[in-house]
Amino acid sequence: MSATQAPATATTKAEPGSRLPAWVRNLGSGTGGPLVGLVVLCVALFIATPFFLTANNLLNILDQVTILGILALGMTFVIITAGIDLSVAAVLALSMMILGWTSHNAGWPLWLSIIAAILVGGLCGLASGLGITVTKLPPFIATLAMLSIARGTANVITDGQQIVGYPEWFTALSTERHFGFLTITALVLIVLLVLGWAFLRYRPGGRAVYAVGGSAEVARLAGIKVKQVTTGVYVLSGLLAGLAGVVLAARLDSSQPSAAVGLELDVIAAVVIGGASLSGGVGRVPGTVVGVLIIGVLRNGLNLLSVSPFVQQIVIGVVIALAVMVDVLQHRSD
Numbered sequence: 001m002s003a004t005q006a007p008a009t010a011t012t013k014a015e016p017g018s019r020l021p022a023w024v025r026n027l028g029s030g031t032g033g034p035l036v037g038l039v040v041l042c043v044a045l046f047i048a049t050p051f052f053l054t055a056n057n058l059l060n061i062l063d064q065v066t067i068l069g070i071l072a073l074g075m076t077f078v079i080i081t082a083g084i085d086l087s088v089a090a091v092l093a094l095s096m097m098i099l100g101w102t103s104h105n106a107g108w109p110l111w112l113s114i115i116a117a118i119l120v121g122g123l124c125g126l127a128s129g130l131g132i133t134v135t136k137l138p139p140f141i142a143t144l145a146m147l148s149i150a151r152g153t154a155n156v157i158t159d160g161q162q163i164v165g166y167p168e169w170f171t172a173l174s175t176e177r178h179f180g181f182l183t184i185t186a187l188v189l190i191v192l193l194v195l196g197w198a199f200l201r202y203r204p205g206g207r208a209v210y211a212v213g214g215s216a217e218v219a220r221l222a223g224i225k226v227k228q229v230t231t232g233v234y235v236l237s238g239l240l241a242g243l244a245g246v247v248l249a250a251r252l253d254s255s256q257p258s259a260a261v262g263l264e265l266d267v268i269a270a271v272v273i274g275g276a277s278l279s280g281g282v283g284r285v286p287g288t289v290v291g292v293l294i295i296g297v298l299r300n301g302l303n304l305l306s307v308s309p310f311v312q313q314i315v316i317g318v319v320i321a322l323a324v325m326v327d328v329l330q331h332r333s334d
Contacts, residue, residue: 033326034274034290041294045301052304062186063174063251065296067092067260069189069289070244071267072274073196074237076288079271080200081213081233082280083132083139087146088241089263091124093256094150095245100163100255110170118242124150125238129231143234147264154257163255174250185247192240197285209233213280269316270295273323294319 045052071088078085099117102108108116124146131142173184200206211219212229220226249255274291276283298319302312 034287034294037273038290038294038297041297041301045297045304049301049304052301057300057304059177059181061293061296061300062181063183064300065292066174066183066185066189067244067248067251068263068266068270068295069292070192070240070247071237071263072270072288072292073192073285074233074240075267075271076196076274076276076283076285077200077209077233078139078237079213079268079276079278080209080280080283081230082216082278083230083233084143084268084278085125085128085234085237086140086143086264087124087128087150088237088244088267089260090147090150090154091121091238091241092245092248092263093259093261094124094154095121095242096249096255096259097154097157097163097257099246099249101157103166104163110167114246117246118239121242121245122235122239125235125241126231128238129234132234133227133230151257158257160257162257164253166249166253171250171253174247185250188243188247193285193289200285205229210281213282215281265320266295266316269320269323273319278324 042052051057071092075085075088095117098120099113102116103110103113128139128142128146131137131145132139135142137145175183177183178187200209208219208224208229211222211224212226216226216230219229245259248259252259270291271283271288272278272291273294274284274287274289276287295316298315299312302315307315
């Protein structure tokens with residue numbers, strides 16, 4: 001070795017966040033961290049209550065997370081593009097009321113009312129997307145405005161009154177178990193999750209979603225139609241919110257304008273807990289599934305332990321804060 005050659009042990013300046021513990025740097029990568037958290041949560045609840053790990057309770061959890069899962073799938077696409085959709089729960093309620101009013105008051109056949117409800121959700125998503133891409137509103141403001149508009153419209157339709165009573169075949173979609181464990185609504189969720197995973201992983205459109213979230217300007221220079229992709233993910237979120245409204249109407253056998261108040265927080269929490277980054281460009285459907293199960297299992301376990309709903313809100317808030325903290329620490333270490 002020549003005298004001028006730098007020694008192999010020469011030190012370099014540490015990157016910001018490199019002194020963070022390895023477990024913190026790796027916690028947000030993939031679905032490993034959230035999956036470990038889900039297993040620990042299940043073990044803790046199994047020890048705390050003998051009713052948790054029963055067949056009936058596990059099936060109840062599957063049914064209870066169906067709506068959350070449908071909404072979280074759409075939110076995953078939105079958050080990957082570095083956006084956020086605060087309107088999903090309100091759009092769900094609006095779609096429920098469209099379903100009920102058109103089928104009960106306007107005399108439409110129920111199948112047509114279902115289509116109308118889903119399309120109304122898509123129109124709400126389109127309005128939010130255009131507000132973001134055309135008028136340059138921040139996603140937070142555009143979807144917050146849509147939250148207020150959709151929730152208000154849902155109440156105006158029937159002056160705040162619920163609509164009760166659907167055909168038996170409709171409610172059976174969420175109550176009748178096929179093969180002893182699977183309802184049609186749960187099957188719909190599973191199919192949607194598989195399609196969403198396959199799209200993001202294998203289709204050029206999925207890669208475009210990640211590119212927009214990573215850097216909208218770089219994506220534009222690469223020939224990606226950023227405005228179309230951004231608007232599209234909000235339309236998708238709206239369509240899935242409309243579908244979730246139909247599913248919830250089947251579960252409740254009614255349409256209620258006050259349905260799903262605050263559910264958007266659980267949806268965002270599930271996606272972030274599952275490893276998606278609020279900064280954009282990061283997120284996977286399997287991670288979202290784990291996040292949805294964490295929220296569903298946590299709420300179910302707290303109910304089994306007779307924990308007050310008000311305390312449950314505190315717990316969910318702490319979980320959201322911890323998930324975002326891990327996301328921030330992960331980005332500092334990158």
